[in-house]
Amino acid sequence: MNTNMKNRFPINLSIGKLLLLIAISLLSITNTNAQSPTYYITADRIFDGEQMHANWAVVVKANKIIAAAPKEILTKPAGAIAVQYPGSTLTPGLIEGHSHILLYPYNKTTWDDQVTKETDAYRTARATVHVKKTLLAGFTTARDLGSEGAGYADVSIKKAIEDGVIPGPRLLVTGRAIVATGSYGPKGFDHDQHIMLGAEEADGNNLIKVTRDQIGKGADLIKVYADYRWGLNGEAAPTFTLDELKKINEVTASSGRVMVAHAKTNEAMQRAILAGATTIEHGDLLDESTAELMKQKGTVYFPTLAATESVTQYKGWKKGAEPEPEAIQQKRKAFSIAMSKGVIIGMGGDVGVFEHGNNVLEMELMVQYGMPALKVLKAATSVNARALNMQDQVGFIKPGHFADLVIFAGDPSQNISALRNPLWIMKDGVVYPPEKQ
C-alpha cells in the first residue's frame, strides 16, 4: 500500500470513503509509469452513466478507471496527468447501439448499388474511415448489425481495431445476418443471375447450420430479419415462423450469444420476443400489446429514429417545411407508446443509412420525440451497455471499467447537441486523436 496516500485526505472519513481510498491506494502503487500513465480528470459535471455529479474527479491508470469520487476526497495522485476543460461535461464513452460500418448514406450511393456493385475491398476501405469517424465523435463502442453483403469484413475490421492497426470503437459484430429465403434484397434482377444479397438466406432446419456457421466465422451475436417488405403489396410482413426463430435462438443462446431481431410489424416483434430476442430493431408499428410484452420480458427497443428520418428525407421530405409523412408519425407514435409503457429504450440510429460520425443525430431526435436529455444520455451509456451485455466493461464511470471517457463542451443534460462538441476522447486509456496530446 502507498502510505503517502493517507496524508492527502482529511482524517474524518466514513467507512465507505475509507474503503474507496484503500482501493485507490492499492491500485495506484506505481502511478508514474510512462508505459501506463495515470490521468486525473476533472470537469464541471461528471455523468457516471446514470447520474450527473458536480465537482467530481476520475482517476485512470493504464486502460482502466480506478476511482471516481468527489474532488474533495479524490485528489490528484503524484505524477498524474491532469485533464480539465472549463465548462465541460465528462461522460463514459458513448455507445452506438445500431450501426452498419460497411454502409454509407443511400443518397450518395443506393443500398442496392453498394451491395451489388462495390467490392468487399472497396467497402472495407471505406469502413476504416467510418470507424475512425465514429470514435472521433465520442463513440467508443458500437454494436454493428450486419455487413449487408460484405461477408465477414466486419469481423476483420474489429480485429484491425483490436490489433491497433486502425483507430475505431470497440465492436460487437454480426457478420452476414440471417434472412428467410426470398424475403431480402436487392430484388428486381433476372432470376437467372446470381445476385449478392444483403444477408444470408436460411430456413427450417438449415437455420441451425447457418447460425453455427456465422458464429464460427466470428459473429458476436446473431441478427435475424423477423419481417421484411415482402407483403403482397410490398408492405412489411413476418418472415420466419415462431418455431424457426426459437431454433435460431436456441443455437445462439447455447453458444453464449444473443439473438436480436429486425422487426417492424407487431406479429414479427412478438414472435421474436417470445423466441428470446434480446433487442428489437426499428419497431415502427409498435403497439401497446407488443410494448407490454417487451416490458414483461425486458426486451430492449432500438427505435432507429434517425434512419427513418434520413430515408424519408432522401425520398424528398423537407423536414420543418412540410408536414410529417406517415412513416415519421408512425415512428413518433411507436416511440411514445414505448416510453409510456416503460419499455427499455436503447440508443441506436442505424448509422450507415446516414453519415458515420453523425451518430448524435439519433440522440437529438430522441429528445425531439419526447425523451428528457438526461435519459437519452443514459440510453447511450448504461442502458446500451446492459443491452450489449457489456455493463461490467463500458457505459459507466466506475472503478474497474475500461477507461473509455469523453469530455464534451457544455452540458448535454440541458442541450443534447453539446455532444456534437467532443473536446477530449479516451478509449482504452489512449487519448484520440493522439496527435492532439
Ligand SMILES: [Zn+2]
Ligand atoms: Zn440496420
